[in-house]
Amino acid sequence: MKTIPVLLSAVLLAAAGASFAQGVTATPRIDQREQRQEQRIQQGVGSGALTPWETYRLEKEQxxxxxxxxxxxxxxxxxxAERKRLTNMQNRASRDIRHQKHDRQAVPTKG
Structure with missing residues (x-):
């Protein structure tokens, strides 16, 4: 009968360890921001605010x-320190996206 509580404790301990390890390597804020920046780039492509060359450079930066x-x-x-570096890289990318979307270059419309 004592085997079940011991086994259950071992399973819970293993699960807690796995979730702790995941928390250390997980970067949900960085991942979410990466997705938003990708959406901003695609919106710029769709609206014609980004030229193919600008899009290429922004995608390369991402x-x-x-x-x-x-x-x-x-x-x-x-x-x-790594999180700070990634955040700084994303800050720079965000500025680059804004700059490229709001400069006067645009894809010519077919008329």
């Missing part, structure tokens, strides 16, 4: 951030 995030997660621990 890919660079994704690679940096993967490297930060590779050792199983995203440190505060």
């Amino acid at each position: 890919a660079h951030i994704g690679k940096a995030e993967s490297r930060a997660k590779a050792d199983g621990d995203v440190t505060p």
Whole structure:
């Protein structure tokens, strides 16, 4: 009879450890911001505010951030310094998106 509580305790302890480990490497705020920036880029493409070259550069910048995030997660621990670096990279990307969408360059409309 004592085996069931011991087994249950072991399972709960393993689950708690797994959730703790996930919390250390999880970057939900960074991931959510990445998605919003991608949506902003696609909206700019759809509206004609972004030229193909601007889109290429912004997508390349997003890919660079994704690679940096993967490297930060590779050792199983995203440190505060790595989070700060990723946030700074995203801040820069956000400014770049805004700048490119609001400059006077646009895709010519077919008329």
